Amino acid sequence: MDKDYQQAVYEYKRSPDQDSTIPVRRPVIVVGAGPVGLATAIDLAQQDIPVVLLDDDCTLSTGSRAICFAKRTLEILDRLGCGERAVDKGVSWNVGKIFFHDQMVYEFNLLPEAGHRRPAFINLQQYYVEGYLFDRAAEMPRIDVRWKNQVTGISQGDDFVELTIDTPEGQYKLQCDYLVAADGARSPIRNFCGLESKGQTFRDRFLIADVKMKAEFPSERWFWFDPPFHPNQSVLLHRQPDNVWRIDFQLGWDADPVAEKQPEKVIPRIKALLGEDAEFELEWVSIYTFSCLRMEKFRYGRIFFAGDSAHGVSPFGARGANSGVQDAENLAWKLKLVVDGKAPDALLDSYGQEREYAADENLLNSTRATDFITPKSEVSRCFRNATLRLSKNYEFARRLVNSGRLSRPATLVNSLLNTPDQDQFSGAMVPGAPVEDAPVALNGKACWLIPLTGNIFTGIYYHDAGRVADETLKDLQALMNGAIPVKPLVVVPPDPVPANLAGFTVIQDSGGLLAQRYDMQPGTFYLVRPDQHVCGRWRTFNPAAVRDALMRATQNRIDTSSTLARATCAA
Structure with a gap:
């Protein structure tokens, strides 16, 4: 049985750094021990980068908060060593249903095809995810978690960041080569830097009620527009573990946020949905408004902003925590290469370029969802209601319905780290796309493709039959031994497996899905980044072109007009 992470209190411990007469310098400091900060710290530590993780509190998040964790996030958690715990505890789901008034108008399946290790989503209270991440971090000697360490000041030099930190035993200073600010929507680090997030605040209020009850509802996402039990508003229902159900009620801008949190206001709303005789307990209640906003730049000198400190979206679509964890995976491998001296500082600029693009995509979808859910005029409401009526029978109308287009990882199509296709391919695995999973066999045992990638660059070479050419094996070995x-x-x-592949990781595409999803033919080669995004692909394995793509993906390129090997490595 899982421990009660809501009651967990973590101990403040004095660090030897507090006794130093001059600020101790660390490679990387992460501020904020939420999902994004913990994911960043674990990712770096797995790649042998020591990390100090500071948090001004000594507990995990209160209440369920973020509950929908997407397939891509689960794959990242797998790589960080706690995905299995999250999936085992969480409620897996792929199906959503849309209701208008008292009728279901249609349902959708977010993962209709087989051959994926992870579901489209799990529902799991944020404190469980934080707890699993912290348990993983506590196993890692390269992570120094410091609770009750509040950053109260910050300054930057040419090659360092200095922090002033308050603790129960007084103040001390600490320096680092790079700082990751994962300190939430109200980010003190952002404020210390004189920076701000800009965007749109929506004039509406919503009630979140976590309700403990035994119910027969299936593990699906149910969304009502203008239901009879909550007229002229919307309602969202999700199942969580431990017999807890998340219910979101739209309230309107005029609702009193203090009064609406009181049990005498919340309980009648829930009974209107469940029935007067329903038995339940209120576990957590919150009222929220929301904004769609982001910082102009996610990099500020040697400081990098990630998660809610960098961008904020509406909760519809589960884009907040998922995009924040994807920020972490994007940044960690780049910091690893730069700290190790194997890539120039310019590689870190690509963090901002790529994740700002992803944030804009999330903000666009989040804003559109909010506009559909909360029409701003009678004309907009008429359009929405007509769309919902038509969606019962017409596919084109279903594409217009927006109850929160659910989180998908960004395909970084315009990234400077990509090597554009020179050959003809079909399918979704374009340069910049996150890799798709497929069932394979390794040493005769069934496994999955994605866990075989990540943390370092991966090359996927598709061979047909017979021996692999000695020259090809020599070139693959050279890639393994490169800088x-x-x-x-x-x-x-x-x-049969070719006999001359000893020393290589050999996988069998037993069901053919890998070849199908990657449009592979004999000789096809994919280069995959440490964060499991495609950065180049070729119909014929050309080691010079792959090395050139590797230099581009690490920004070690001198002459970007070259398509072959005019590049150098910072190492």
Whole structure:
């Protein structure tokens, strides 16, 4: 049984750094021990970068908060070592249903095809995710978690950041090469830097009620527009573990946020949905308004903003925590290479370029969802209601319904780290796309593709039958032993495995889904980044072109007009 993470209190411990007469310098400091800060710290520590993680509190988040964790986030949690715990505890779901008035107008499946290790989403209270991440961090000697360490001041030099930190035993200073601010929507680090987030605040209020009850509802996402039990507003229902159900009630801008939190106001709303005889307990209640906003730049010198400190979206679509964890995975591998001296500082600029693009995509979808859910005029409401009526029978109308287009990872199509296609491919695995999973076999045992990638660059080479050419093996071995190593995966048909592949990771595409999803033919080669995004692909394995793409992906390029090997490595 899981421990009660809502009651967990973590101990403040004095650090030897507090006794130093001059500020101690660390490679990376992360501020904020929420999901984003913990994910960043674990990712760096797994890659042998020591991290100090500071948090001004000594507990995990209160209440369920973020509850929907997307497939891509689960794959990242797998790589960080706690995905299995999250999936085992969480409520897996793929199906959503849309209701208008008292009728279901249609349902959708977010993962209709088989052959994926993880579901489209799990529902899991944020404090469980934080607890699992912290348990993982506590296992890692390269992570120094410091509770009750509040940053109260900050300054930047040419090659360092200095923090002033308050503790129960007084103040001390600490320096770092790089600072990651994962300190939430009200980010003190952002305020110390004189920076701000800009965007749109929506004039509406919503009630979140976490209700403990035994119910027969299926594990699906149910969304009502203008239901008879809550007229002229919307309602969202989700199942969580421990017999807890999340219910969101739209209230309108004029609702009193203090009064609406009181049980005498909340309980009648829930009974209107569940029935007068329903038995339940209120576990957590919150009233919220929300904004869609972001900082202009996510990089500020040697400081990087991630998660809610960098961008904020409406809760519809589950884009907040998911995009924040994806910020962490984007930044960690780049910091690793730069700290190790294997890539120039310019690589860190790409964090802002890529994640600002992803944030804009999330903000656009979040704003559109909010506008559909909360029409701003009678004309907009008429359009929405007509769309909902038509959606019962017409597919085109269903594409217009927006109850919160659910979180999807960004395909970084315009990234400077990509090598554009020179060959013809079909399918979704374009440069910049997050990799798709597929069932494969490794050493005769069933497994999955995605866990075989990540943390370092990976090459996926698709071979047909017979021996692999000695020259090809020599070139693959050279990639393994390069200054920036590439781990090759050699994909072969089910039987027989070529005899000359000893020393290589050989996987079998037993069901053919890998070849299908990646549009692979004999000789096809994919180069995958440490954060499991495609950065280049070729119909024929060309080691010079792959090395060139590797230099581009790490910004070690001198002459960007070259399509072959006019590049140098900072190492």
